[in-house]
Amino acid sequence: MTTTLQATVLDTVVQPGDGALIRVPSGGRLRIVDTHGNQAVDTLLYDADDVDNRYSAFDTIREQGAVYLTTGSRLLSTRLDELAVISDDTCGRHDTIGGACAQESNVIRYGEHVRHQHACRQTFLAYGAAAGIGQRQLGHNINFFMNVPVDSAGNLSFEDGVSAPGKYVEIVASRDILVLISNCPQLNNPCNGWNPTPVQLLGWWDA
Template sequence: MAAPSTATTAGARDHARAQEAAAEGAGHPRPTYPASARPTPPEGVAAADLVWSETVAPGGYTHLEVAPGTAVRLTDLTGDACAHLLLFHAGRPWERLNVADTVKVQWQAYPTAGHLLLSDQGRALASITQDTSGRHDTLFGTSTRARNAERYGDGDAHGPSPAGRELLALAGAKHGLTRRDLPPSISFFQGYRVDDAGRPRPIGSAGAGAYVTLIAELPLVVLVANTAHPLDPRPDWSCGPLDVVAWHPVPVASGAPSRATTPEGRRALERTAAHLATTRTPAGGDR
């Protein structure tokens, strides 16, 4: 069936609505709104506490802003998702995820539950509280347009093999961020290890249903691109759907693994708590 003509206002309206229907039919659903309407909330989470629920299609992206204490869960629905994540301090975008500091400050290149995601200001942006995957990467960043064009023939954000940096640039633009604001990202669900000879070795995914839960330690802008890892060994671009759900702030228990972290991690948490204490708006007043 021919696409509606856009020569008239009515035709343009019909064309726009047809595009929405085609996107949903091609596996690009819109976020669940309200999030409480999600058919299956995470176990132990009340539907009323959900603030975000979305399935990010292969080659898609999402972005959200969350308050401190908000839980954000990423789930690999088919075992083929690869979530490339960036975090920014909301309202202070010059403070952002620093993957190098995240690795070196905690003496750990392979983060999992109990580890922190650190900023370039020495503060904890988020803590990883749950991880059923264990297949992540802090070393190799995300894919670029030029590299995907070389490997797959196209790296455009709207093409058949979109690059992660292109998708993150689109997500960041929704929050006033430019390409210059995008640091190296961390990726989840497609694991890589460096062997004794210094070569990266893929270890694949943990399979369908694996998830990672983050708790925001500061008010955050969260950017997520779902696209193939830059070192994916397969000759053809491949990626699966990613579930993203967030729920209202939940306290992190004092005995949680992320609170029993390294001395360096504890200092990062202390700096975060001090920052929140000195910037919190007093009750009934303005700053």
């Protein structure tokens, strides 16, 4: 571990429905801590020098031959560049096919009465704007700590999480990257245990 060789440069709490945009230099480590358990953390990765070179769930799944992400998973871009690697994971598996909630999809899934509810897509656009990340740069995201079982027929469902208080996932940047996070506010399915809660972000890299 390189904790003793790098400074702790990030220690912050992200409330449910809020987000963050973090630049992590090559070799830097970012840890996401599920402080209360069963909280989905929607996450997108970008090449810090070219936000059109962004995380690709399709390529990541195909190249590793597995639907879920965990320790050792290489997080690949649309150009097959390695953006980061999951270096530590106390949860066990993470989703990258369920997508991010949006007001439009909420209405389709749960009814017109939820249209006013805040959604991850809004958070992505609000925080991503500072780096030139707009709708064109949004793609399929990682849902850290989210439980999306896939059956033998390829059907998926949103279920109670497999995380617990204090569980965490850590990534190491393979190049300078931007990490765009939405701490999911979803209230209409069990991905957040029906009660969205804060998460902690910790980062170690040369100051």
